[in-house]
Structures are given as structure tokens and as C-alpha cells.
Amino acid sequence: ISRQLWWGHQIPAWYGPDGMVFVEETPEAAEAAALSHYGKPEPLTRDPDVLDTWFSSGLWPFSTLGWPDETPEVARYYPGDVLVT
Structure with a gap:
């Protein structure tokens, strides 16, 4: 699902120094999650x-x-619960 390109939608995952993965919407949220996990600030790598x-x-x-x-438009054009390709 990923590519090694310089453009596109970035994967919202950050890695702690021990390889722990933090999946958050923003860098600030990832830092807060890491602080909660480690108990102190640690460097993260996106x-x-x-x-x-x-x-x-x-x-x-x-x-x-x-x-x-859940808009009427979504229900009309995408009525399924699961997308299978």
C-alpha cells in the first residue's frame, strides 16, 4: 500500500527509538501518545x-x-459495508 516517493499522502505513523509505532493524525498527537507511553519526551521518526x-x-x-x-449521498452511491477488490 505504500511507495517510496516524495509526493503523495503521507502515512500517519511515527516510530519511537525502540520501534514502537504511533499512528496519529498529527505530529503533535504522536508526540503526546509517545509521551504517555514512555513517560518522557523521546524522538520520533515519521x-x-x-x-x-x-x-x-x-x-x-x-x-x-x-x-x-453518514450522508444520504454516501448511502446512495456506496451502499456496502465492505469493499472487496
């Missing part, structure tokens, strides 16, 4: 990869229809 183009392009219809809210 995952350098980006999401694959097909993964990113698959988000477009959902985001234009109001997802993650």
Missing part, C-alpha cells in the same frame, strides 16, 4: 513512505460525498 496512488484516488469519491459522516 514513516518516510506515502500511500499508493490507487489508495489515494480511492478516497476521492468518499471525501466529496461527505464521508466519514
Whole structure:
């Protein structure tokens, strides 16, 4: 699901010094989660990869229809619970 490119949607994962993974929406949230885990500030390294183009392009219809809210448009055009490709 990832590529080693310099453009694209960054993977929201940061790694602690011991390899612990923190998946958060923002760097600040990752730092807060790491502080809670370690009990002291520790350096974090963001995952350098980006999401694959097909993964990113698959988000477009959902985001234009109001997802993650359960809008009538999402229910009409994407009525399923599971996407199988």
C-alpha cells in the first residue's frame, strides 16, 4: 500500500527509538501518545513512505460525498459495508 516517493499522502505513523509505532493524525498527537507511553519526551521518526496512488484516488469519491459522516449521498452511491477488490 505504500511507495517510496516524495509526493503523495503521507502515512500517519511515527516510530519511537525502540520501534514502537504511533499512528496519529498529527505530529503533535504522536508526540503526546509517545509521551504517555514512555513517560518522557523521546524522538520520533515519521514513516518516510506515502500511500499508493490507487489508495489515494480511492478516497476521492468518499471525501466529496461527505464521508466519514453518514450522508444520504454516501448511502446512495456506496451502499456496502465492505469493499472487496
